[in-house]
Amino acid sequence: MRQTVEKALTTVSGWFAIAGGAVLVAITAMTVVSITGRELNWLGLAPVPGDYELVEAGTAFAIFAFLPWCQMKRGHVTVDLFLARFGPRVNAAVDVVSNILMTAVAVLIAWRLWLGMLDKKAYHETTFILQFPLWWAYAAAMTGAVLFAVVCLYTIWRSLAETLQPPRQSPQHQES
Amino acid sequence: DVTLRVHQFLPLQAAIPARAITPWIEAVESQSNGRIKVEHYPSMQLGGAPPALYDQAKDGVVDIIWTVLGYTPGRFPRTEAFELPFLVTNAEATSRAFHEFVEANAMEEFAGVKPLALHVHGPGLLHVKGDGVTTLEDMQGLKLRGPTRIVTRLLDKLGATAIGMPVPAVPEAVSKGVIDGAVIPWEVTLPLKMTELVNTHTKFDDPRGLYTATFVFAMNQGSYDALPDDLKAVIDANSGPDTAALFGRAMDEVDAIGEKKAEESGNTILTISAEETARWKEAADPIVAEWIAEMNDKGLDGQALVDAARALVDSNTAR
Amino acid sequence: MTSLEYGLWSIPVLLLLIFLRLPIGLAMFVIGVAGTSLVTGSTVPALAQLKSLVYSTFSNYSLSIVPLFLLMGQFATRGGMSRALFRAAETFVGHRRGGVAMAAVAACGGFGAICGSSLATAATMGQVALPEMRRAGYSGALSTACLAAGGTLGILIPPSVVLVIYAILTEQNIAKLFMAAFVPGILAAAGYMLTVSLYVRFRPDSAGHRERAPWSERVAALVGVWPVLLIFIAVIGGIYSGVFTPTEGAAVGAAGTGLVALWKGGLDRKGLVDSFLSTAASTGMIFFIVLGATVYNGFLAFSQLPQQSAAYVAGLGLSPWLVLILILVCYLIFGCIMDSLSMILLTIPIFFPIVSALDFGLPPEEFALWFGIIVLIVVEVGLITPPVGMNLFVINSMAPDIPLSQTFRGVMPFIASDILRVAILVLFPSLTLFLVRWLH
Ligand code: NA
Ligand code: NA
Numbered sequence: 011m012r013q014t015v016e017k018a019l020t021t022v023s024g025w026f027a028i029a030g031g032a033v034l035v036a037i038t039a040m041t042v043v044s045i046t047g048r049e050l051n052w053l054g055l056a057p058v059p060g061d062y063e064l065v066e067a068g069t070a071f072a073i074f075a076f077l078p079w080c081q082m083k084r085g086h087v088t089v090d091l092f093l094a095r096f097g098p099r100v101n102a103a104v105d106v107v108s109n110i111l112m113t114a115v116a117v118l119i120a121w122r123l124w125l126g127m128l129d130k131k132a133y134h135e136t137t138f139i140l141q142f143p144l145w146w147a148y149a150a151a152m153t154g155a156v157l158f159a160v161v162c163l164y165t166i167w168r169s170l171a172e173t174l175q176p177p178r179q180s181p182q183h184q185e186s
Numbered sequence: 187d188v189t190l191r192v193h194q195f196l197p198l199q200a201a202i203p204a205r206a207i208t209p210w211i212e213a214v215e216s217q218s219n220g221r222i223k224v225e226h227y228p229s230m231q232l233g234g235a236p237p238a239l240y241d242q243a244k245d246g247v248v249d250i251i252w253t254v255l256g257y258t259p260g261r262f263p264r265t266e267a268f269e270l271p272f273l274v275t276n277a278e279a280t281s282r283a284f285h286e287f288v289e290a291n292a293m294e295e296f297a298g299v300k301p302l303a304l305h306v307h308g309p310g311l312l313h314v315k316g317d318g319v320t321t322l323e324d325m326q327g328l329k330l331r332g333p334t335r336i337v338t339r340l341l342d343k344l345g346a347t348a349i350g351m352p353v354p355a356v357p358e359a360v361s362k363g364v365i366d367g368a369v370i371p372w373e374v375t376l377p378l379k380m381t382e383l384v385n386t387h388t389k390f391d392d393p394r395g396l397y398t399a400t401f402v403f404a405m406n407q408g409s410y411d412a413l414p415d416d417l418k419a420v421i422d423a424n425s426g427p428d429t430a431a432l433f434g435r436a437m438d439e440v441d442a443i444g445e446k447k448a449e450e451s452g453n454t455i456l457t458i459s460a461e462e463t464a465r466w467k468e469a470a471d472p473i474v475a476e477w478i479a480e481m482n483d484k485g486l487d488g489q490a491l492v493d494a495a496r497a498l499v500d501s502n503t504a505r
Numbered sequence: 506m507t508s509l510e511y512g513l514w515s516i517p518v519l520l521l522l523i524f525l526r527l528p529i530g531l532a533m534f535v536i537g538v539a540g541t542s543l544v545t546g547s548t549v550p551a552l553a554q555l556k557s558l559v560y561s562t563f564s565n566y567s568l569s570i571v572p573l574f575l576l577m578g579q580f581a582t583r584g585g586m587s588r589a590l591f592r593a594a595e596t597f598v599g600h601r602r603g604g605v606a607m608a609a610v611a612a613c614g615g616f617g618a619i620c621g622s623s624l625a626t627a628a629t630m631g632q633v634a635l636p637e638m639r640r641a642g643y644s645g646a647l648s649t650a651c652l653a654a655g656g657t658l659g660i661l662i663p664p665s666v667v668l669v670i671y672a673i674l675t676e677q678n679i680a681k682l683f684m685a686a687f688v689p690g691i692l693a694a695a696g697y698m699l700t701v702s703l704y705v706r707f708r709p710d711s712a713g714h715r716e717r718a719p720w721s722e723r724v725a726a727l728v729g730v731w732p733v734l735l736i737f738i739a740v741i742g743g744i745y746s747g748v749f750t751p752t753e754g755a756a757v758g759a760a761g762t763g764l765v766a767l768w769k770g771g772l773d774r775k776g777l778v779d780s781f782l783s784t785a786a787s788t789g790m791i792f793f794i795v796l797g798a799t800v801y802n803g804f805l806a807f808s809q810l811p812q813q814s815a816a817y818v819a820g821l822g823l824s825p826w827l828v829l830i831l832i833l834v835c836y837l838i839f840g841c842i843m844d845s846l847s848m849i850l851l852t853i854p855i856f857f858p859i860v861s862a863l864d865f866g867l868p869p870e871e872f873a874l875w876f877g878i879i880v881l882i883v884v885e886v887g888l889i890t891p892p893v894g895m896n897l898f899v900i901n902s903m904a905p906d907i908p909l910s911q912t913f914r915g916v917m918p919f920i921a922s923d924i925l926r927v928a929i930l931v932l933f934p935s936l937t938l939f940l941v942r943w944l945h
Contacts, residue, residue, distance in 0.1 A: 031781025045749045068563035073792045081788025086528035093526045109528045126556035136260035139350045163760035233803030235561035245553035362747030
């Protein structure tokens with residue numbers, strides 16, 4: 011059962027991470043095109059309109075989309091200095107607590123982002139140049155924030171299971 | 187008895203924080219005999235990006251904020267009448283006009299806050315590297331940073347290429363030639379050190395300047411309502427068109443300093459003749475027409491807003 | 506408790522939570538929200554602010570270069586550029602005593618010349634150089650420590666994320682700051698190599714031996730570095746000639762590196778997916794910390810702790826040099842537990858006004874450049890000081906068989922070399938400034 015959920019969430023988080031990466035590549039390409047247009051402006055070319063705001067909206071989406079994968083892969087930085095000697099079971103128990111807190115924070119972030127999105131929609135706020143509604147960018151970010159909360163919730167379960175039945179090697183922070 | 191937190195995005199020594207907000211705090215503290223204490227948090231110290239300031243006052247994160255209305259495009263559509271080209275005269279009179287304009291026409295856009303001062307900056311002008319701008323034709327192919335969405339559109343219409351970049355990025359972009367210059371009032375040339383970066387500054391032989399931007403100094407409605415009546419009276423005495431005029435005058439004073447600095451540094455200050463200015467105004471007319479159409483689409487009376495703005499600027503300038 | 510006391514108490518509580526193995530960003534976030542609520546006497550400010558704070562932190566234009574540099578690191582690995590850099594350095598110095606470690610430092614410096622992130626540099630070069638050093642018989646302590654230290658060259662040698670942030674906070678010219686960072690950055694690389702050679706002199710058992718590479722191999726290895734050189738010329742040339750801004754330079758670098766990787770065949774479907782996933786993990790980690798720091802910093806400002814301590818220091822009437830030294834010591838202490846980006850964001854708005862009011866015999870702009878470079882170095886030391894040193898974590902996690910304590914021990918001489926360098930640059934401001942003076 012847990013293996014199925016683990017697998018499914020890993021897959022979905024992976025898709026989000028890939029989507030975020032694709033957006034970063036798009037930002038890169040758009041910036042290069044914009045620079046080219048600006049430099050060759052004597053040829054009648056022009057920079058991409060709204061390039062700055064596209065970078066901002068795109069980066070925000072990418073980072074929100076990366077959070078679930080980071081949580082799934084135990085990517086957050088912790089200081090293992092003192093608790094390392096207590097063995098995997100104690101550490102997994104500590105993980106239960108920190109994952110509960112992480113879930114609370116993730117739910118808080120998603121909830122507040124949702125309200126922020128409703129604000130932007132209600133007040134008709136747009137971006138400067140392209141004037142697309144700002145709540146679109148919030149809505150895109152929202153997808154990542156919701157998945158982050160779901161993944162956090164699952165990691166409570168995962169660390170509970172590891173407390174009862176520790177894995178061979180102690181879980182540790184990783185940076186792949 | 188009461189502590190009010192003021193939050194804004196510029197350092198303490200900038201024009202408005204130093205010459206308008208700090209004196210305002212001193213006035214409120216002394217007139218309340220010390221019963222109101224004001225804590226001033228400059229440079230976004232309490233967190234968030236400048237566009238979030240308005241909601242920080244509205245939602246009660248802090249009690250009072252100062253911000254640029256253009257940071258949240260689309261949110262204050264009626265106030266944009268003051269951003270239209272060739273409207274502003276000087277900042278003091280135009281600020282008084284702007285406060286009166288909002289009180290008469292746009293209060294619903296400020297629901298949830300108590301606007302203490304609604305003001306503008308002095309006339310914006312062109313600061314450009316090289317030979318500079320004396321005719322409409324000189325604008326061809328110039329890469330200029332545009333300050334507001336309306337001016338950005340205007341620059342494109344005038345033949346320049348408008349580059350939308352954050353203000354702090356401007357000095358570096360100008361010094362490296364990424365852009366040829368910027369459209370800002372004299373006051374902003376000081377923190378950006380623009381006189382060292384460009385050779386020319388272009389103004390207009392006309393009572394009206396190219397453009398202005400709008401600002402609000404606003405208080406959370408709940409914070410105001412919670413004050414006892416005598417303290418409310420102190421806040422009331424330090425808000426309204428006269429307070430707006432004080433904020434505008436601070437802008438005018440620092441504009442003069444900026445202009446003097448440009449003169450002293452040996453830069454060329456160009457003036458576009460009255461006849462040539464007429465051509466610019468003609469070229470800018472479609473922007474006004476577009477804006478009116480845009481407002482009409484939103485169900486507002488665009489023409490009436492433009493007329494009201496112009497009438498208030500005229501009457502307050504003549505005062 | 507008064508606001509100020511809440512601010513003071515938050516520091517030991519934060520440390521406690523971190524040592525209890527709470528993720529660092531999480532600890533700062535939780536304390537920030539709770540602290541703001543306590544200081545303001547209401548949950549309204551903290552909750553209302555979060556409606557836009559998270560989005561605005563993640564959409565910050567100047568921070569957008571961080572994921573781009575991390576992506577660039579991935580592409581550089583896929584395109585064999587990091588391997589080529591390391592090979593070139595190794596054929597020249599690999600046969601010396603400690604030569605492979607020196608080559609790793611040199612390769613980090615080379616990669617730092619196109620990449621502006623220390624973590625990306627450490628991670629990218631670590632993947633190539635760590636296995637090589639282990640194979641050549643280098644000790645776990647030396648090989649992880651020299652890479653963690655070498656990784657800081659990612660930021661010490663321009664382009665540099667931290668300098669971009671500093672320039673924005675203090676309204677300085679980024680291109681001039683980059684110029685000022687060149688000589689100190691090269692001093693850093695030289696200092697680390699010297700440290701390696703002293704290290705192996707005192708601990709001869711920590712380094713293995715390699716055969717001298719023939720000249721034909723050296724030339725071939727040098728030729729292999731040309732894509733890096735090309736991107737370096739494009740990025741640095743583009744920034745200084747004004748074709749694009751330093752922020753845009755990150756995108757140009759990432760695009761160039763991506764094209765090289767594509768051309769070398771490293772970006773097939775799997776290669777691309779893997780580089781996205783790795784970028785996701787490290788970007789998520791960094792920005793969660795940046796978010797936590799933003800929330801915590803907001804609370805500290807509400808508590809007035811930074812403002813009051815700044816006023817206190819200013820009121821002491823100490824000599825400028827003493828104030829400077831105190832501030833640098835503060836950075837070294839804070840750096841033990843904090844991340845460099847959050848430290849800059851937290852402290853520059855406080856310290857910069859204090860120190861720029863003091864007279865060090867330099868014009869204001871030169872002072873700002875000089876102070877920026879010195880702060881850059883002390884903040885980067887934080888990346889390699891235990892217990893919280895991000896570079897140490899990044900490198901150590903690549904070698905699960907090496908205990909973190911060994912890496913901690915190995916890095917001490919490198920920290921000493923950093924402190925020595927800070928002292929030299931403080932005593933001789935012209936080392937930092939002469940390039941800027943000469944070119945302007
Ligand atoms: Na670098
Ligand atoms: Na550290």
